[in-house]
Amino acid sequence: MSAQVDAQARQLAREAAHWLTLCDAGELDAERAAALAQWRGRSTAHEALWQKAEALRQRFAAVPAPLAVACLDRPQLDRRKLLGQALALGALAPLAWFGYQQLPMQRWRADLHTATGERRTLQLADGSRLQLNTASAVNLEVGEGLARVQLLEGEIALDSVGPVQVSLPQGLAVATRASFCVRLQAQGCLVSVSQGHVSLQPLRGAPVQLQSGQQALLSSSGVGPTRAFDAQLPGWRQGLLIVDNQPLGDFLRELDRYRPGLLRWDPLLERLAVTGTFQLDDSERILALLAASLPLEVHYRSRYWVSLTPRKKLA
Structure with a gap:
């Protein structure tokens, strides 16, 4: 398996684990449920991985009825389509299966x-x-x-x-x-x-x-x-993200590692430059500082679904 496919599998499994955590915690409100539905509908690999995660969870513990309703019986999902996707699990993409096998279970079984x-x-x-x-x-x-x-x-x-x-x-x-x-x-x-x-x-x-x-x-x-390299730069050890004239795209990819949910941005923002010291424990403030200092806007569909776009010019 190529390194690129490996990275894609890990990212896909990380996203699935995030949604499963919200579901288990009972934090899947209507807005997040809609976001999860959209995530599952992005490809058969997304849906198949979700079904695999659900099946594994049910092997270890019974799913409470309210949770099952919230996660599996939402009215905005087409039942026939969901059933068809579930029956297609036998042809699960290797990408999704690799990510599921290597990431969530491996992390859950680790000592730390x-x-x-x-x-x-x-x-x-x-x-x-x-x-x-x-x-x-x-x-x-x-x-x-x-x-x-x-x-x-x-x-x-x-x-x-x-x-x-x-x-x-x-x-x-x-x-x-x-x-x-x-x-x-x-x-x-x-x-x-x-x-x-x-x-x-x-x-x-x-x-x-x-x-x-x-x-x-x-x-x-x-x-x-x-x-x-600058030996002072592993700032995460002190809870800091330290950058000097770094392309915004690279900065956001690094920030995305610390944020649960989805963080997306317009490719036009990639080459903007960022300099500063940012507190990793407050990613919402980081996004606010970016919006205040760069020509971009931050849009929240929910706390876990954020997108950045170029700032619109006033007429």
């Missing part, structure tokens, strides 16, 4: 995980500090003389006191007394070192050692070029 927009900090037995960024999941094994962390999804930061080994789909990151971030991406795993040094060991190929202030992309076949 965070939801979209959540961050979590844990002190390990040896005194090392582990931080999980938004929508991340890890398994932990802390034994005598070595801490093992398996990154399943998302991004982590480690301030290691003793030896630590981070297991990744592409290989290993091994360090002692180092501060570094590890982020899974569609094309590989980005490792950034703030202090100390980290050894990257791909599944195939020679190991590479990163020094303080360096980062590189780890793939299963090797380590990409070593590049310098």
